[in-house]
Amino acid sequence: MSLLASRVSSHLAGMRLAHLVPSATLAINERPAPFRFGLGQSPFPVPEAVTRQLQKHAAEKDYLPVQGLPALRAAFADFIYRTEGVRRAADSVVVGPGTKELLFCTQLALDGQLILPNPAWVSYSPQYSALI
Numbered sequence: 001m002s003l004l005a006s007r008v009s010s011h012l013a014g015m016r017l018a019h020l021v022p023s024a025t026l027a028i029n030e031r032p033a034p035f036r037f038g039l040g041q042s043p044f045p046v047p048e049a050v051t052r053q054l055q056k057h058a059a060e061k062d063y064l065p066v067q068g069l070p071a072l073r074a075a076f077a078d079f080i081y082r083t084e085g086v087r088r089a090a091d092s093v094v095v096g097p098g099t100k101e102l103l104f105c106t107q108l109a110l111d112g113q114l115i116l117p118n119p120a121w122v123s124y125s126p127q128y129s130a131l132i
Helices: 003-017 024-030 048-056 070-084 099-109 124-129
Strands: none
16 A cells, blocks of 8 residues: 555544544443443353353364354254244354444445434444444
């Protein structure tokens, strides 16, 4: 990338980010409360069954498929059919690490307006604003 292109790119990124306000997610964690869920980190201990499964699979070091584990995608497709009566193939299901990242990736991939539910998580609107 040329120096000019680099400067233009940095300037445009700065313009998109200039109107952002401090993180509301961090503000949630700064409030006095018995439990703080702002950063998505649970204050509760990890259940023993989860710990056992993590130990069992600790040696599995390979990256997972981008769309998610095939068995988990199939289980979701089956769940959607059983609970909603909507039949979907497992290959039409995407599993990700969390709603925030999945929404952000969807916003990057698709061109259109975003409709946010109300209430919505505090960072959904700012992350959308960073892209427009």
